[in-house]
Amino acid sequence: MEAIGRKRWVIPEGYIPPGSMVNADRALLSHEAACLLNAGDADARVRITLFFTDRDPVGPYEVTLGARRTLHLRFNDLKDPEPVPPGKDYASVLESDVPIVVQYTRLDSRAAEIALLSTMAWPAD
Amino acid sequence: MEAIGRKRWVIPEGYIPPGSMVNADRALLSHEAACLLNAGDADARVRITLFFTDRDPVGPYEVTLGARRTLHLRFNDLKDPEPVPPGKDYASVLESDVPIVVQYTRLDSRAAEIALLSTMAWPAD
Amino acid sequence: MEAIGRKRWVIPEGYIPPGSMVNADRALLSHEAACLLNAGDADARVRITLFFTDRDPVGPYEVTLGARRTLHLRFNDLKDPEPVPPGKDYASVLESDVPIVVQYTRLDSRAAEIALLSTMAWPAD
Amino acid sequence: MEAIGRKRWVIPEGYIPPGSMVNADRALLSHEAACLLNAGDADARVRITLFFTDRDPVGPYEVTLGARRTLHLRFNDLKDPEPVPPGKDYASVLESDVPIVVQYTRLDSRAAEIALLSTMAWPAD
Numbered sequence: 163m164e165a166i167g168r169k170r171w172v173i174p175e176g177y178i179p180p181g182s183m184v185n186a187d188r189a190l191l192s193h194e195a196a197c198l199l200n201a202g203d204a205d206a207r208v209r210i211t212l213f214f215t216d217r218d219p220v221g222p223y224e225v226t227l228g229a230r231r232t233l234h235l236r237f238n239d240l241k242d243p244e245p246v247p248p249g250k251d252y253a254s255v256l257e258s259d260v261p262i263v264v265q266y267t268r269l270d271s272r273a274a275e276i277a278l279l280s281t282m283a284w285p286a287d
Numbered sequence: 288m289e290a291i292g293r294k295r296w297v298i299p300e301g302y303i304p305p306g307s308m309v310n311a312d313r314a315l316l317s318h319e320a321a322c323l324l325n326a327g328d329a330d331a332r333v334r335i336t337l338f339f340t341d342r343d344p345v346g347p348y349e350v351t352l353g354a355r356r357t358l359h360l361r362f363n364d365l366k367d368p369e370p371v372p373p374g375k376d377y378a379s380v381l382e383s384d385v386p387i388v389v390q391y392t393r394l395d396s397r398a399a400e401i402a403l404l405s406t407m408a409w410p411a412d
Numbered sequence: 413m414e415a416i417g418r419k420r421w422v423i424p425e426g427y428i429p430p431g432s433m434v435n436a437d438r439a440l441l442s443h444e445a446a447c448l449l450n451a452g453d454a455d456a457r458v459r460i461t462l463f464f465t466d467r468d469p470v471g472p473y474e475v476t477l478g479a480r481r482t483l484h485l486r487f488n489d490l491k492d493p494e495p496v497p498p499g500k501d502y503a504s505v506l507e508s509d510v511p512i513v514v515q516y517t518r519l520d521s522r523a524a525e526i527a528l529l530s531t532m533a534w535p536a537d
Numbered sequence: 538m539e540a541i542g543r544k545r546w547v548i549p550e551g552y553i554p555p556g557s558m559v560n561a562d563r564a565l566l567s568h569e570a571a572c573l574l575n576a577g578d579a580d581a582r583v584r585i586t587l588f589f590t591d592r593d594p595v596g597p598y599e600v601t602l603g604a605r606r607t608l609h610l611r612f613n614d615l616k617d618p619e620p621v622p623p624g625k626d627y628a629s630v631l632e633s634d635v636p637i638v639v640q641y642t643r644l645d646s647r648a649a650e651i652a653l654l655s656t657m658a659w660p661a662d
């Protein structure tokens with residue numbers, strides 16, 4: 163399939179809930195994900211920059227997304243150059259060298275039940 | 288009414304929760320749906336391709352959507368060429384021969400209460 | 413303020429949950445709303461057409477939205493030409509004679525707790 | 538990074554739930570937020586106008602968003618020219634002197650558990 167999407171996407175919302183339900187497995191841990199689709203025939207090199215309320219941006223975080231693959235990347239799993247602090251407001255810009263499509267989802271399990279939100283990211287190029 | 292929308296739509300998020308509340312009826316089973324509207328006067332032939340994290344795309348799944356009709360298609364109900372595995376990340380591309388509009392919704396009833404998310408799909412043509 | 417938005421909006425998802433929590437007041441009754449903003453200086457005449465899975469479209473439902481006003485219109489409250497049946501899949505197209513912006517929200521209180529979803533409608537003109 | 542986004546954004550939905558769970562800390566109080574990202578190198582001066590169902594618009598509320606910063610602005614915290622009344626339908630238009638990106642999120646903790654919704658705002662210029 164031909165490449166689909168845009169090369170730059172923005173997610174103004176970002177907040178990893180600082181806690182999870184008791185005995186949550188990985189699927190039910192509070193987390194935020196950028197869901198990436200690379201429908202095309204070339205691997206995508208994606209660079210993520212995080213923005214904060216009271217300090218300079220951090221990044222780039224670098225991720226490779228294979229051709230004809232999806233990656234539901236948890237912000238919780240980002241480590242280099244530094245982890246994303248739970249309980250802090252942030253925002254993100256994702257830049258890819260080939261067109262991709264990006265959606266943002268949060269699962270919040272601070273309480274006994276889960277809550278979900280999702281929205282398409284905003285295509286900026 | 289004239290045809291409304293686009294011919295290709297993308298949903299990067301996809302995850303059928305692997306479980307549901309006890310004694311859930313069909314309406315409250317954990318599920319994901321692509322809500323399609325064909326406002327125009329010709330039937331729509333829709334082809335769906337699924338993308339995964341660690342294997343090649345699967346499809347096309349073929350669906351017909353009547354003129355002046357909506358279809359809230361559950362990914363759980365897709366069977367041919369193969370069912371959508373619960374608990375696995377996926378993404379989808381929907382291609383129609385006439386303009387349609389597509390929205391994506393998940394109902395998660397793994398816990399005792401339900402959680403919902405929804406977003407318009409991304410129009411790619 | 414000048415008029416903002418578009419004249420035609422589409423919401424492919426639509427499902428009024430057939431039930432609500434015990435003793436829910438109006439705010440917590442299961443409902444779906446089209447949130448309309450008319451930022452401009454002329455009243456908006458809005459016509460809504462509903463689409464179903466297995467029968468012809470119904471409408472138009474007619475609503476007037478004052479200049480510089482918002483209206484969070486519950487689909488549950490539509491009466492003429494006929495009420496919206498709970499528990500049935502539907503979709504909607506909203507047409508206005510002046511530009512408006514439309515967002516779609518559902519509150520589901522079938523269980524003891526509430527679940528929410530929302531997305532911007534899709535601008536079709 | 539260069540400035541990203543648009544200068545005017547619209548959120549037709551707006552409703553601060555009139556109540557919160559018992560003993561909620563600030564993070565879990567019922568609230569609505571406009572999440573703003575200013576990726577560029579110049580501070581953003583943002584003016585917010587609120588629209589209501591049955592009275593004239595209120596505003597502008599004025600906010601400054603630093604260069605390369607995000608601000609998750611709670612509508613609950615707006616004070617001047619007047620607070621946003623809980624339990625009342627409203628809508629908002631945000632105007633910035635430089636491009637920004639805006640997302641809208643609600644956390645509802647009226648019940649014992651939380652519910653979330655989010656969507657990208659609608660870019661109007």
